[in-house]
Amino acid sequence: MVRVEVRRFARRDLERVVAIERASFGKDAWPPELFLEYWRASPELFLIAQVRNQSAARRIAGYSITRIDWRGAELESIAVDPLYRGRGVAQALLNATIVRLRSGALRLMVGTDNEPALRFYERFGFTRVRKAPRYYGAGRDAWRMRLELEPSRPK
Numbered sequence: 001m002v003r004v005e006v007r008r009f010a011r012r013d014l015e016r017v018v019a020i021e022r023a024s025f026g027k028d029a030w031p032p033e034l035f036l037e038y039w040r041a042s043p044e045l046f047l048i049a050q051v052r053n054q055s056a057a058r059r060i061a062g063y064s065i066t067r068i069d070w071r072g073a074e075l076e077s078i079a080v081d082p083l084y085r086g087r088g089v090a091q092a093l094l095n096a097t098i099v100r101l102r103s104g105a106l107r108l109m110v111g112t113d114n115e116p117a118l119r120f121y122e123r124f125g126f127t128r129v130r131k132a133p134r135y136y137g138a139g140r141d142a143w144r145m146r147l148e149l150e151p152s153r154p155k
């Protein structure tokens with residue numbers, strides 16, 4: 001584990017976030033404009049995680065985006081730079097999101113073949129609610145997952 005700082009996204013972070021997005025999702029990566037749309041809609045839930053590199057400079061290692069609508073809170077996307085995975089960066093982002101949401105539930109969709117993400121979410125306490133066939137296109141199913149939030153028990 002490294003020391004991870006989580007803060008709100010700022011416009012100047014966009015280039016680095018898009019680079020992490022492309023390294024994480026390849027041809028499915030979101031375009032920069034979509035990040036700005038989410039930022040305008042829910043600026044307090046678009047979070048950036050940064051770590052210190054060897055020269056003690058801060059480096060953005062990952063991001064998460066959550067949106068609230070009439071159904072509640074939905075984790076729209078989370079990604080960590082492949083160079084910084086397995087060090088608790090995504091965990092820090094989810095913890096910070098949960099602290100901000102305080103109560104209710106957090107929902108998300110994840111590809112049924114995305115083993116690392118499924119393991120990550122299940123470790124966090126998310127449970128599989130139902131399968132959504134072809135959610136990401138032909139032959140690409142997704143799981144709807146859900147985590148009930150308890151205000152007094154952030155992980």
Ligand SMILES: CC(C)(COP(=O)(O)OP(=O)(O)OC[C@H]1O[C@@H](n2cnc3c(N)ncnc32)[C@H](O)[C@@H]1OP(=O)(O)O)[C@@H](O)C(=O)NCCC(=O)NCCS
Nearest residue numbers: 078079080085086087088089090091110116117119120123
């Ligand atoms: C899923 C993802 C966000 C996890 O980020 P991360 O910073 O590496 O995760 P963390 O280090 O915070 O992991 C926390 C816990 O989740 C579990 N976990 C994370 N990655 C895992 C993996 N590849 N395999 C198994 N378990 C994993 C572990 O239990 C880990 O805790 P531990 O290290 O104490 O055992 C990252 O792999 C990623 O960016 N993937 C590509 C983008 C993506 O698929 N996003 C989700 C879309 S729905």
